[in-house]
Amino acid sequence: MKIPENLRYTKDHEWILIEGKTGTIGITDYAQGELGxxxxxxxxxxxxxxxxxxxxxxxxxxxTVSDLYAPCNGKxxxxxxxxxxxxxxxxxxxYGGGWMVKIEIKDLDELEDxxxxxxxxxxxxx
Amino acid sequence: MKKTAFYxxxxxxxxxxxxxxxxxxxxxxxxxxxxxxxxxxxxxxxxVSHMGEVFVSGEKALDFIQHITVNDASVLFxxxxxxSAMCYPDGGIVDDLLVYKLTDDKFMLVINASNIEKDxxxxxxxxxxGVELKNFSDDYSLLAVQGPNSKxxxxxxxxxxxxxxxxxxxxxxxxxxxxxxxxxxxxGELGYELYFNGDEKNAENxxxxxxxxxxxYGILPVGLAARDSLRLEMGFCLYGNDIxxxxxxxxxxxxxxxxxxxxxxxxxxxxxxxxNDGLKRKLVPLITEEKAFPRxxxxxxxxGKKVGTLTSGTVSPILDKAIALGYVETQFSAENxxxxxxxxxxEIPAKVTKLPFVKK
Numbered sequence: 001m002k003i004p005e006n007l008r009y010t011k012d013h014e015w016i017l018i019e020g021k022t023g024t025i026g027i028t029d030y031a032q033g034e035l036g037x038x039x040x041x042x043x044x045x046x047x048x049x050x051x052x053x054x055x056x057x058x059x060x061x062x063x064t065v066s067d068l069y070a071p072c073n074g075k076x077x078x079x080x081x082x083x084x085x086x087x088x089x090x091x092x093x094x095y096g097g098g099w100m101v102k103i104e105i106k107d108l109d110e111l112e113d114x115x116x117x118x119x120x121x122x123x124x125x126x
Numbered sequence: 127m128k129k130t131a132f133y134x135x136x137x138x139x140x141x142x143x144x145x146x147x148x149x150x151x152x153x154x155x156x157x158x159x160x161x162x163x164x165x166x167x168x169x170x171x172x173x174v175s176h177m178g179e180v181f182v183s184g185e186k187a188l189d190f191i192q193h194i195t196v197n198d199a200s201v202l203f204x205x206x207x208x209x210s211a212m213c214y215p216d217g218g219i220v221d222d223l224l225v226y227k228l229t230d231d232k233f234m235l236v237i238n239a240s241n242i243e244k245d246x247x248x249x250x251x252x253x254x255x256g257v258e259l260k261n262f263s264d265d266y267s268l269l270a271v272q273g274p275n276s277k278x279x280x281x282x283x284x285x286x287x288x289x290x291x292x293x294x295x296x297x298x299x300x301x302x303x304x305x306x307x308x309x310x311x312x313x314g315e316l317g318y319e320l321y322f323n324g325d326e327k328n329a330e331n332x333x334x335x336x337x338x339x340x341x342x343y344g345i346l347p348v349g350l351a352a353r354d355s356l357r358l359e360m361g362f363c364l365y366g367n368d369i370x371x372x373x374x375x376x377x378x379x380x381x382x383x384x385x386x387x388x389x390x391x392x393x394x395x396x397x398x399x400x401x402n403d404g405l406k407r408k409l410v411p412l413i414t415e416e417k418a419f420p421r422x423x424x425x426x427x428x429x430g431k432k433v434g435t436l437t438s439g440t441v442s443p444i445l446d447k448a449i450a451l452g453y454v455e456t457q458f459s460a461e462n463x464x465x466x467x468x469x470x471x472x473e474i475p476a477k478v479t480k481l482p483f484v485k486k
Binding site for chain 1: 142153154157158159351355417419421440441470
C-alpha cells in the first residue's frame with residue numbers, strides 16, 4: 001500500500017497535496033482498497049467552497065457509500081471531471097488521476113493539524 | 127464463527143472475508159465488477175456452503191411439505207426442484223427455499239443461512255405428520271457454478287451427461303465425488319449447484335478440479351457481493367432485504383409460487399384475505415438514468431411525499447445504470463410510474479420498470 005511522503009492526510013483517509021496556496025485532494029490507497037470498486041463520485045458541480053472537517057461530497061462504491069471530508073477550508077478551483085466517466089481511476093491511481101478537487105487553501109496554518117505520511121502510516125498500523 | 131470447507135482456499139486466494147449469517151464468507155476476491163462480468167460472459171464459482179439443507183423423509187413427507195410451503199409440491203417428480211416459501215399463519219414469510227424431490231418419500235429443503243435455526247425449529251413445531259427431519263447444513267458443501275460456460279466446465283469432470291432441464295437435478299459423481307448436480311442458481315445464467323457431503327480434502331479436490339477444467343474459459347471465484355448484484359439484475363428476492371416476516375409473498379411478486387387453490391396450508395386463510403382485500407403495497411423494480419447509487423432503506427418519494435422504501439439497490443455492472451427493488455403504495459406501482467429515490471436529501475428521478483433488469 002502506498003503512502004507518499006509528500007502528502008498530508010486526514011484521519012478520514014483523504015490526502016492533500018500542497019503546492020503554494022493550492023491544495024489537491026483525493027482519497028488514500030488504503031481508502032480505495034477498503035471501498036472496493038468505486039462507481040461514482042458525488043460532488044455538486046456547483047460546489048464553491050469546502051469547510052474543514054465537513055463533508056463536501058460522497059464516494060459511492062459497490063458495497064458502501066462514504067462521505068468525503070475537507071482537510072481544510074478552501075475555495076474550490078476545479079473538480080476532476082475525468083472521474084465522471086471513469087470513476088475507477090480512484091481505484092487504479094488514487095494519488096494521481098484519482099484526485100477529486102483542487103482548492104485555494106484559505107489558511108496554511110490549518111494544515112498543521114493534518115497527519116504526515118509517517119503518522120498516517122502509524123494510524124493504519126502499517 | 128463457522129467456516130466452510132473452502133475457507134483455506136479463500137484465504138489463499140486473498141479474498142476479503144466478512145461475517146455473514148454466522149459464517150466467515152468471501153465477499154470478493156478481485157473486483158466485484160470483474161467477478162460479476164465473468165458470470166455473465168463466461169463462468170464463475172461461488173462457495174455458498176453456508177446455505178442450509180434439511181432432509182425430510184417418511185411416508186407423509188409430501189403432506190408435510192404441502193402443509194408448510196405455499197407452492198404445490200405435488201406436481202414434482204423425483205429429480206425435480208421447486209422454488210417455494212414458508213409463511214407464518216399471518217402470511218409473513220419465514221423463509222424462501224428450494225424443494226428437491228429425491229424420492230416419493232424423501233425431500234431436501236434448501237434454506238437461507240441466516241434462517242437455518244429458525245426454519246428448522248419452525249419445521250419441527252409444525253411436524254404433525256411424523257416425518258423425520260434432519261438438519262445436514264453443517265455437513266454439506268455447496269458450490270454454485272454459473273455462467274454460459276458452466277456446463278462445459280462441469281461436463282469435463284462429470285461421470286454422466288449433464289443434460290438437465292432448468293430446475294431439475296441428478297445424482298452423479300463430479301471430480302470423483304458423489305453429489306447432487308442441480309440446474310439452479312441465483313444469477314439468471316445457465317448454471318449448476320453442486321451439493322456434496324464432504325470434508326475439507328474432498329471440497330478442495332472439487333474446487334481444484336473445477337478451476338483446472340475452467341481455466342480455458344477464464345473461470346473466476348466469485349464472492350457474495352457479486353452474487354448480490356447478479357441476483358438483483360434479475361430481480362430475484364433476497365430474504366432479509368426484499369422479503370421477511372413483515373412481507374407476504376403476494377405483495378413481494380411471488381404470487382406465481384403461492385398456490386391458493388392448494389388444500390389447507392399454513393397461511394392459506396391470511397393470504398386469501400390479502401388477495402381478496404387487494405394489495406396495499408407492491409415490490410417494484412425501479413431504474414434511473416441519473417448517476418446514483420440507491421441502497422436498502424432509502425425512501426421512495428412522489429411529489430415530495432414518501433410513498434415507499436427501497437429494499438435492495440445497486441449499480442448494474444451490465445447496464446451501467448442504478449437499479450433497485452422497493453415497496454411502494456399500490457397506486458404508484460404501475461410500470462413507467464415516475465418516482466424518486468431520496469438520496470442524501472436529494473430527489474433522484476426514477477421510474478417503475480419491469481423485470482428482469484437485464485434481459486436474457
